[in-house]
Amino acid sequence: MRVLTKKDVQAVYSMKDAIADDKIALAAYSKGDATVPLRTNIDIKPDNGQSLYMPGYAAGKEPALGVKIVSVYPNNIDKGLPSVPATMVSLNPKTGIVSAIIDGTYLTQLRTxxxxxxxxxxxxxxxxxxxxxxxxxxxxxxxxxxxxxxxxxxxxxxxxxxxxxxxxxxxxxxxxxxxxxxxxxxxxxxxxxxxxxxxxxxxxxxxxxxxxxxxxxxxxxxxxxxxxxxxxxxxxxxxxxxxxxxxxxxxxxxxxxxxxxxxxxxxxxxxxxxxxxxxxxxxxxxxxxxxxxxxxxxxxxxxxTAVLDVVVAEKILQAAAKADKGTTIDL
The missing domain is CATH 3.40.50.720 (NAD(P)-binding Rossmann-like Domain)
Structure with a gap:
């Protein structure tokens, strides 16, 4: 399993890359080549927040599978914290084994x-x-x-x-x-x-x-x-x-x-x-x-949509593996 921070992602993957891969992801979605349930939203009313769970799978020549756990806490800005903290978990679509944990906050910002x-x-x-x-x-x-x-x-x-x-x-x-x-x-x-x-x-x-x-x-x-x-x-x-x-x-x-x-x-x-x-x-x-x-x-x-997350995360993982970026963990 490869753990990738924001800095790791930035070293191997650009905004232009993300724009191109978002187009690929949305094209696949509209063709019916993706399985993306509507995300689950949980209201955290005492803290003016929401926690969202976004699973997805994209088929094709380079399949991608994963789930993003993302929250929206507008008041975090006043605390000097990200208002949309998140973690992306990528899985190997052929085995179901976790292949990467990626800084989902930056991934969300990037793919959005x-x-x-x-x-x-x-x-x-x-x-x-x-x-x-x-x-x-x-x-x-x-x-x-x-x-x-x-x-x-x-x-x-x-x-x-x-x-x-x-x-x-x-x-x-x-x-x-x-x-x-x-x-x-x-x-x-x-x-x-x-x-x-x-x-x-x-x-x-x-x-x-x-x-x-x-x-x-x-x-x-x-x-x-x-x-x-x-x-x-x-x-x-x-x-x-x-x-x-x-x-x-x-x-x-x-x-x-x-x-x-x-x-x-x-x-x-x-x-x-x-x-x-x-x-x-x-x-x-x-x-x-x-x-x-x-x-x-x-x-x-x-x-x-989670199809963006899983496709972009998979592309980031491929680039990081090629450049040997991030921290690898044997489970």
Whole structure:
């Protein structure tokens, strides 16, 4: 069994790798080549937390099997701890024996950032230059990194309910990515103005109300809803769901079971189910159409799926084994 820390993963596996492998995973899922039960969510009400268990299996030439144990504790940010702590357990699909334990917190951040990166790559206008990132928690750095990897952005605004945290995040990310990607990263002093200027909008929050106004979204914008993952969460405006020309999910079953910002417009009759175009894997496989006009508003909604975890974890394990990274343990 190989134990891999965040540093071990970073040494052998990049965001570009993760974006490519997320596409492979979602294509397999939409083809029916994966077994992914809906995750089990346990509310930990006294501590404002949730514990989630996400098993999955992907078939094919390079099968992958595993389970991720992940929790969402928003108050951890104030404690200097990850708000989404997690551990990934990979198993050998041929024997069922545990083959790796991987830092699931970083894996979650990486594969979720890459999921948005894959959607942005496939759905946003090629000439997108300005973006807004809403939410500066543990997921935010890889969300930003993914956008920067798939589009030549010149400016990114960052917004958070805590203005000081947004300002610090912008400074930290400027040091980390500014020179590498030749991008200006600024706190969104005026969020409305930032949204109106943005070609790409990514919201990664657990907000129970919309994090921006649909009326401020310009023609041709691409929006990613990455944070809300329960029926009570509504970070994407309902009016935007109605307004969007193309609405694509990571998984149809997952989003319609868990994402309040997509469930409520459907339940309230604001949209009909046929306005939800399908899955990103179907777009990758050529089974549905994506953007065909510069002025179309496109929307991607994700709640996450274990197929991403098991595939990315298996690819990380292969790369780590080849480079002899991590700590090996004989059981």
């Amino acid at each position: 950032g890459a999921l948005q990166g894959a959607a942005t790559d496939l759905m946003a206008n090629p000439d997108a230059k300005v973006a807004t990132l809403i939410g500066t928690g543990g997921q935010a750095p890889t969300q930003l990194e993914a956008m920067l990897n798939v589009r030549q952005l010149t400016r990114v605004y960052v917004s958070d309910i805590d203005k000081d945290r947004a300002a610090k995040f912008a400074q930290d990310m400027t040091r980390r990515f500014g020179k590498q990607f030749k991008v200006e990263i600024l706190p969104a002093v005026d969020l409305q103005k930032a949204i109106r200027a943005s070609d790409i909008i990514t919201s990664v929050t657990t907000s129970k109300q919309a994090t921006f106004d649909a009326a401020d979204v310009k023609p041709g914008a691409h929006i990613n809803g990455i944070g809300a993952y329960t029926p009570q969460m509504h970070e994407i405006p309902a009016e935007l769901v109605k307004q969007a020309d193309i609405v694509i999910f990571d998984t149809m079953d997952g989003v319609l079971a868990e994402a309040g910002d997509m469930i409520s417009p459907l339940k309230n009759g604001l949209v009909s189910k046929d306005q939800y175009s399908g899955e990103l894997g179907q777009l990758i496989n050529g089974d549905i159409k994506g953007r065909d006009s510069h002025d179309q508003i496109t929307l991607f909604k994700a709640v996450g």
